[in-house]
Amino acid sequence: MTGAPSADILLLRKMHPLIERSLGGRFTIHRLDEAPDGDALLREVGPRIRGLCAGGTVDAALMERLPALELIANFGVGYDAVDAGAAAARNVIVTNTPDVLTEEVADLAIGLVLATIRRLPQADRYLREGHWPKAPFPLTASLRGRRVGILGLGRIGRAIARRLEGFDVAIDYFGRSRQSGVDYTYHDTPVSLARAVHVLIVVAPGGPETKGLVGAEVLEALGPEGILVNVARGSVVDEAALIAALRAGTIHGAGLDVFENEPHVPADLAALENTVLLPHVGSASEHTRNAMAQLVVDNILSWFEGRGPITPVAETPWRPRA
Missing domain, CATH: 3.40.50.720 (NAD(P)-binding Rossmann-like Domain)
Structure with missing residues (x-):
């Protein structure tokens, strides 16, 4: 050297x-x-x-x-x-x-999807707090029978999609243009994608073009059974709209590894039980x-x-x- x-x-x-x-x-x-x-x-x-x-x-x-x-x-x-x-x-x-972090972030995204749908952190806390002898943990939602949407089918988005294929779920995606050599269903707007799926995984890059891309309209389209997972940038999701949607039951839950004003997370978001929140650890191995x-x-x-x-x-x- x-x-x-x-x-x-x-x-x-x-x-x-x-x-x-x-x-x-x-x-x-x-x-x-x-x-x-x-x-x-x-x-x-x-x-x-x-x-x-x-x-x-x-x-x-x-x-x-x-x-x-x-x-x-x-x-x-x-x-x-x-x-x-x-x-x-x-x-x-x-x-x-x-490239060097693609697989790690994709692994984390799948883990966050499962943790959010099956409420794994909540189940862990339920056991540790001694509630299990009194009653079983409540039944949760499932990935079975759900359609998954990927907002941003770049390197990481494709890696997530490859993993999802092993779960035998249908996969849709949104991007700036339709991609060749991809069998997943393409949508030309985030709203169309959200309306078609049960789980929406955000992998779009940050910046002015994508700021607030996932806002109230997208969350409304995702619906009361919908799960939002963000492993991209906090700026892509309108955090105030997300908190409102989670409180109102507009969507079922959210798993977030990124936030608008990291490392500060709104207390209103942290207080919600229908969330799994991670301190931006997607590539942190x-x-x-x-x-x-x-x-x-x-x-x-x-x-x-x-x-x-x-x-x-x-x-x-x-x-x-x-």
Whole structure:
């Protein structure tokens, strides 16, 4: 791992140990979160920063303070917190970590579907609180005979669908366009999808285009037997509309791994018994986080060794020079 040109890299916050360990011996690292005065640090080193390691918000204002910036390496497949359009306008490449977390998140999504429908956390609590000797746990809903909809049939959505095939359920999907080579039933609106299914799994990317995509109309279409599961971004679901729908019985229940204002979860949502709530752990296994961290490192090394980025995002494509 010798021979890579030295460069100044900015870390916005504490990153995965593998990232910090791998980059520390190869580059000059600056830690914004550890600086007594962040503005002073940016004034001092901002003009020298060529790479940025991100796991949070990177907006145009920050990029403006980093005139030599070449690469933003995002820790995560979702990069809605990075202004990729502003990066493209500055000829800055943005990378993310696709594929390496696909299977883990898909596994979690299936677990969350089952936990929500069969009320597994509630059953666990029922036993621990000593209620079982008094009466059996109440009967629950079932995945049997249900139709499942996937809102966003990308890498993770397809992986979820493959797993669902083993449960012998019908599968529908919504996306920006119909996909070739897919036998699942396509819907051209989220409302149409929700109306046709009993379980709606949200896997759409975050960002302005999908903000509040699952709102009151979609929840109404999902109906009183409907289950909503979100493993995408909290912004895709209108949280206030969801709380109202859960309270009113407009839908049966919800399983959520993501929220609008993480890590803060509304008390009104946490108080509802017809929910299963997780602290954004979709990719949070040691195996997968190590793989994500390694891909961040590999993108940075590849870029500064002159080989280009490995996984540039769509807004900042890269082609090798002829």
